Structure formats: structure tokens, C-alpha cells
Amino acid sequence: MKIEATSDLIRIVLGKGHPSTVSEAAKNTEAHGARHPTSARPADLAELGGESEASSRTAAPRYQSAVTQPAAGLARAPELLAAKQRVLSGGRLPAASVRFAGPAEIDVFLGELDQAIRPFEDCLRKAGARHGDRAAQLKAIIKKASIQTSKTRFECPRDMAEFDARLARIVRTGEPIVLAMPEGGGKVPVPLKTGRFGRGPDFAEFLGIKMRAALARVLREFHPGGAHVVVVPDTCLHTRDMGFCADEVRSHLEQLWRDLPRLGVRDEVIVADTLAYLPADWGSVVERSAAEVVASIAEDEAVREAAAAQSRSLMFIKDCGLSDEDEAVLFYAAVAGHPDGIPAGLAAQARAFQAATDEVTPLYMAINHHGIRGLGLIERVVDGLGFSSASYLRASVHAKPGCPRPALSVFHALAPVALLPMHALGVRVIDETPRWGLSFDVVGRMRGWQAVCEATTGRFLFYETTQEGVEMGGACAERAAA
Numbered sequence: 001m002k003i004e005a006t007s008d009l010i011r012i013v014l015g016k017g018h019p020s021t022v023s024e025a026a027k028n029t030e031a032h033g034a035r036h037p038t039s040a041r042p043a044d045l046a047e048l049g050g051e052s053e054a055s056s057r058t059a060a061p062r063y064q065s066a067v068t069q070p071a072a073g074l075a076r077a078p079e080l081l082a083a084k085q086r087v088l089s090g091g092r093l094p095a096a097s098v099r100f101a102g103p104a105e106i107d108v109f110l111g112e113l114d115q116a117i118r119p120f121e122d123c124l125r126k127a128g129a130r131h132g133d134r135a136a137q138l139k140a141i142i143k144k145a146s147i148q149t150s151k152t153r154f155e156c157p158r159d160m161a162e163f164d165a166r167l168a169r170i171v172r173t174g175e176p177i178v179l180a181m182p183e184g185g186g187k188v189p190v191p192l193k194t195g196r197f198g199r200g201p202d203f204a205e206f207l208g209i210k211m212r213a214a215l216a217r218v219l220r221e222f223h224p225g226g227a228h229v230v231v232v233p234d235t236c237l238h239t240r241d242m243g244f245c246a247d248e249v250r251s252h253l254e255q256l257w258r259d260l261p262r263l264g265v266r267d268e269v270i271v272a273d274t275l276a277y278l279p280a281d282w283g284s285v286v287e288r289s290a291a292e293v294v295a296s297i298a299e300d301e302a303v304r305e306a307a308a309a310q311s312r313s314l315m316f317i318k319d320c321g322l323s324d325e326d327e328a329v330l331f332y333a334a335v336a337g338h339p340d341g342i343p344a345g346l347a348a349q350a351r352a353f354q355a356a357t358d359e360v361t362p363l364y365m366a367i368n369h370h371g372i373r374g375l376g377l378i379e380r381v382v383d384g385l386g387f388s389s390a391s392y393l394r395a396s397v398h399a400k401p402g403c404p405r406p407a408l409s410v411f412h413a414l415a416p417v418a419l420l421p422m423h424a425l426g427v428r429v430i431d432e433t434p435r436w437g438l439s440f441d442v443v444g445r446m447r448g449w450q451a452v453c454e455a456t457t458g459r460f461l462f463y464e465t466t467q468e469g470v471e472m473g474g475a476c477a478e479r480a481a482a
Contacts (some may be wrong), residue, residue, distance in 0.1 A: 070419040072316045074193055075336035079446040083192075084333040087326045088341050094445050096197075096463070100455035109461070110263065112434045113207055116410055117214050120145075124218040135171045137222045139164070142179070142393075145215045147407045147418065151399035159401040169391045170225065177219050177227035178387045180378050181395035181406070184208075184422045185233020185274070186249040189242075189319035191328045193423055195441030197451055197460030199248055201256045203426030204438045204462070208408035209260070209269055215406060216268035229395075229406070231271045232381050235422065237367055241360040243319025270385060277380040282371060286363075289370030293362040311354075311361040317423075318357055329442070409438060414470065426462030428452070429470060439463065 074080060083093055101109070127144035128137040143154050153159040170177055184205065187194040212229040219227035233253060239246045256271055279285075296303045315335055322328045330342045334350035342350075371377065379389035396403045397420055408420065414427050414437025424438035427449070444451070444463040447470075452461050 070416055071313045071423055073416075073419065073423075074190070074316050074332060074440055074442070077440060077443060079440070079443045080192065080329070080333055080336060081338060082446055083329045083442055084338065084342075087329050093325045093329055093442070094448070096445050096449065096451040098451045098453055099464075100458075101452050101461065102455045106454065106461070109203070109428065110206070112428075113203070113210050113436060114264075115433070116436050117207075117210055120211065120407075120410060121214040121218060124215065125221065128218065128222045134222065135164075135167050138167060138171070138177065138219060141215070141218055141222065142404050142406075145211075145218075145406050146395075146404040148399040148405050151401075152403055152405055153401045154404070156401070161402075163393060163402055163404075166391050166393055170393075171223070173391070174225045175388060175391055176225045177216075177223055178230055178382055178392040179215070179228070179395050179404075179406070180230040180232060180382050180392050181397065182232045182234040182372060182378065183397045183408075184231065184235065184420065186235035186244055186252045186422060188317045188423055189244060190316060190332075190423075191322065191325055192332055192442040193316070193440045194425060195445075196325075197425065197441065197453075200252055200459050201259055202421075202459075202461055203428070203436065204409075204421040204424050205256070205426075206259070206263055207410070207426065207436055207438075208421045209256075209263055209265060211408055211410075212406060213263075213265050213268040220268075228267055228387075229269045230382060230385065230387075230392075231269060232378055233271065233274050234372065236274055237371065238364065241364045241367065242314065242317055243321075272381045272385065274377070274381065277377060277384050279375055279380070282375065285375060286366050286371050289366040289374070290363050293366045293369070297362060307361050307365065310365065311358050314361055314364060315354060315357045318353075318360070320353055410436065413437070414439060425460070428462050428464045430464065430466045436462075 087093065124141050124144050128141040131137045131140055143149055146152065146154070149155075157164075169175075187199055209231075212231070216227045216229050233249075235242075235244045236246070236249045236253075238244055239249065253271070253273070260266075260269070260271070293307075297307050298304075316332075320328070320331060322331055327346060330346050331350050331353075333339070334342050334347050335353065339347045339350070376389070378394060379392075382389045382392045394403055395406055397405060397408075399405050409416070414429060414435070416438070419438050421438065423440075425441055425444065427437045427439045427444070429435040429437065443449075444465075447465065449463040449465040452464050453459060454461055
């Protein structure tokens with residue numbers, strides 16, 4: 001399919017009227033108050049030469065994709081095919097039963113999250129204690145807290161050279177460790193993943209926040225200069241290409257800021273106001289760069305293959321525009337490659353959606369590469385919070401060489417380590433020691449799990465089931481999909 005770099009297409013990814021000042025919530029942290037000057041120091045395009053130092057080091061192919069198999073995991077879920085069969089037989093996607101939890105019970109659940117990650121935190125301490133040199137201690141802790149370390153090449157001196165140099169500088173100068181990473185800031189607008197419940201922060205996100213807070217706490221025990229994990233939400237940058245609702249994303253961020261004190265998080269984890277740090281020429285740079293991505297796809301087979309893989313992932317992130325849940329079941333079954341029996345109109349709609357996703361993929365890549373990396377957005381956030389972009393440590397939710405990928409969930413079947421909170425909903429497994437994980441909305445509904453919501457606001461918190469419900473529900477879904 002030929003991709004045209006038209007101005008109309010490029011406008012899909014461009015937002016207007018972004019705020020240019022730091023929100024009070026972002027300022028209201030210990031780190032900001034102690035270290036931040038009166039305003040963020042902007043880095044203009046002239047200083048950056050139109051491209052940050054980070055982007056010049058990007059390995060071939062130039063445009064690193066942000067593909068994750070769990071993002072497209074909905075396509076492989078047996079529950080999707082079981083739901084398809086149910087709808088084609090005249091049934092409907094089952095509605096979830098709901099119970100409400102009051103403040104005291106929610107506090108108990110938050111305590112359970114702390115218990116769930118305590119073994120993880122203890123493992124980090126043990127990893128650091130095996131070394132005598134401080135830099136080695138800190139690196140070992142970060143590695144232990146990370147996943148996919150072979151893909152990030154944590155043991156490769158060449159790929160980790162800059163990381164090691166920055167860590168050595170932090171130890172030498174006594175600066176705080178700042179681990180900054182773009183991630184989240186909303187739930188993907190895919191109804192079978194996050195459903196009608198999942199637009200606000202839930203326990204899937206709380207688990208990820210607490211995991212990173214545990215990492216910061218352990219790093220502080222080994223480094224007197226302190227440690228922070230800075231989360232730079234990036235869903236707000238993809239309202240035009242992926243269909244994230246700007247108002248919903250903003251509401252999500254503001255709610256998360258209000259949730260942090262209740263989670264017991266002070267400045268161990270700082271969730272930034274990303275839009276406050278966008279340079280004035282963000283839109284024009286992305287607009288110019290989109291055409292370059294399109295040209296690279298046309299000329300370079302490696303980039304073309306990367307873009308195709310990226311598009312397959314984005315089909316399970318981008319808003320499809322369907323509000324009817326049963327239509328969504330059939331639509332995503334067709335998108336997943338199972339169009340048999342699906343009405344011709346919906347099957348055609350799924351094919352059109354695939355084509356539309358192909359068209360916006362170069363623009364998504366332009367935002368990530370030329371925008372986030374090329375304009376040094378993470379560096380702008382780090383500097384704006386009063387830290388030093390010259391010595392911060394960059395992390396990611398996608399495995400890239402030299403860039404740690406911190407774990408956002410504990411390790412068991414209902415918490416796949418690479419599934420991000422923005423793609424899923426929290427799950428509580430009732431047991432002698434309750435366990436916590438993540439899953440898709442369609443999984444919970446097809447398995448008959450109960451939704452637990454906050455009594456005072458009605459906000460969805462998590463799905464609740466038993467171990468038997470996990471095992472029996474999974475077996476039933478497998479049989480139904482066979």
C-alpha cells in the first residue's frame with residue numbers, strides 16, 4: 001500500500017494549544033521544591049541542532065519501533081474467539097457483576113499491594129549487597145528491577161557505556177539518581193482491553209507505581225544522594241494519531257496526582273506534566289519529520305519491516321470508534337485474522353481500520369523519534385524538575401540496547417512482565433496470600449470475574465477472582481475457542 005505524506009494526514013498527529021507552564025501538581029514535590037529554579041530551562045532547537053544527542057546514537061534501523069507483543073496480546077486471547085462465537089450465536093458479551101469497596105477496604109487492598117512487592121524489594125537489596133563498589137551496587141539493583149535484560153544488552157560494555165559513565169558521574173558528584181522513562185498517562189481506547197471501566201488509574205497502574213517506588217527506595221539505601229523515578233506520560237502526545245481523548249488523558253493524569261499520596265508515594269516516583277515541557281516548535285518539527293519517515297519507509301526495507309510490525313501492534317492501541325461492545329468483539333476478531341462468519345460490513349470496516357493504522361504509523365514513529373528523542377523531551381522534563389539532564393539515566397517500556405526496562409508488575413501468570421498498565425486492568429486473585437496482576441476486560445467478563453469499584457466515586461479499581469476462577473475460566477475459554 002502506498003503511503004502519501006499529505007498535509008491532512010500529517011495533521012492527524014499535531015495538537016494545538018498545549019500548555020507552556022509547569023502545573024502546580026508537578027511542582028509540588030520535594031525534589032522540585034528543593035532543587036528547581038523558578039522556571040524550567042527551555043532547550044530550543046538551535047541548542048539541540050534539531051536533533052538531540054540521544055537520537056544521533058539510535059542504532060539501525062534508524063526508527064526504533066515501539067512494538068510489544070503484549071500490546072497485541074488481545075489477538076491471541078482465547079476469550080476473544082470465545083466471545084466471537086457467543087455473539088455470532090446470538091448472545092452478548094457478558095456484563096460484569098460489580099461490588100463497591102469503601103475507603104477502609106481500599107486501604108487493605110493497597111496494603112496487599114505492598115506485601116505483593118516486598119519479595120521484589122528484598123531481591124533488589126540482596127542484588128546490591130553482593131557488590132562492594134557503589135556504582136556496581138546501583139547497577140546491580142537496576143538490573144534486578146528490570147526485565148528483558150538480554151534485549152537491552154545489560155551485560156554489553158559497548159551498549160551500556162553511556163549508562164555506566166552517567167552512573168559513575170552520579171556516584172562521583174553525589175547527585176541524586178534520576179531514572180526517567182516515557183510511559184502511560186491513560187488507558188488505550190480499546191474496549192475489549194480496558195472496557196467501559198478502565199479510563200481512570202486503577203490497581204494495574206498502582207502496582208506499576210509501587211514497583212518503581214520500591215526501586216527508588218532501595219537505590220536510596222545504597223546512594224546517599226537519593227533516587228527518583230520520573231515518569232513522563234506520553235499518551236498525551238498521541239491524541240491525534242492513536243485517538244486518545246485529550247480531556248480523558250488530562251483527567252487521568254490529575255487523578256493519578258491525587259492518588260499518589262494515598263499510595264504512600266512522595267517523591268520516589270514523580271509523574272511529570274509532559275505537555276508543560278513541549279518546545280514551541282513541537283508541531284512544526286513533527287510535521288516536517290513525518291515526511292522523512294514516509295520516505296525512509298519507501299527507501300529502506302529494514303525501516304519498512306519495522307513500520308509494518310509497528311502497525312500490527314498499533315491496531316490494538318488505536319481507537320476504532322466503535323461503542324457497541326458486541327460489534328467490537330466481531331471487529332477485533334476480524335482485525336486479529338479471524339473474519340470467518342463476521343458480517344461483511346464489519347469485516348470491511350476492520351480492513352479499512354488496518355489501512356488507516358498503516359497510514360498513521362509513520363506519524364506515530366515521527367512523534368517518538370523526531371519529537372520525543374529528536375527534541376530531547378525527556379531531557380527537558382528532567383531539567384525542568386530541577387535535576388540534570390547531563391547525568392540522568394534513561395529507562396524505557398520497550399527493550400532498547402543500553403536502556404533498562406523496569407518491571408511494572410510482579411511475576412506470575414496474571415502479571416505478564418511486559419504487559420503495560422495502559423493496556424490492561426488490575427486483577428486481584430483471592431488466596432491465603434492475595435495476588436495481584438493484569439488482564440484484559442474481555443478476559444474478566446468471559447471468565448465471570450467481579451469488578452470492584454470505589455464506593456465514593458464509582459471508579460473501577462480491579463477485577464476480583466479466585467485461583468479456581470483463573471484456572472477453570474481459562475480452561476473454559478480455551479475449549480470455547482477450539
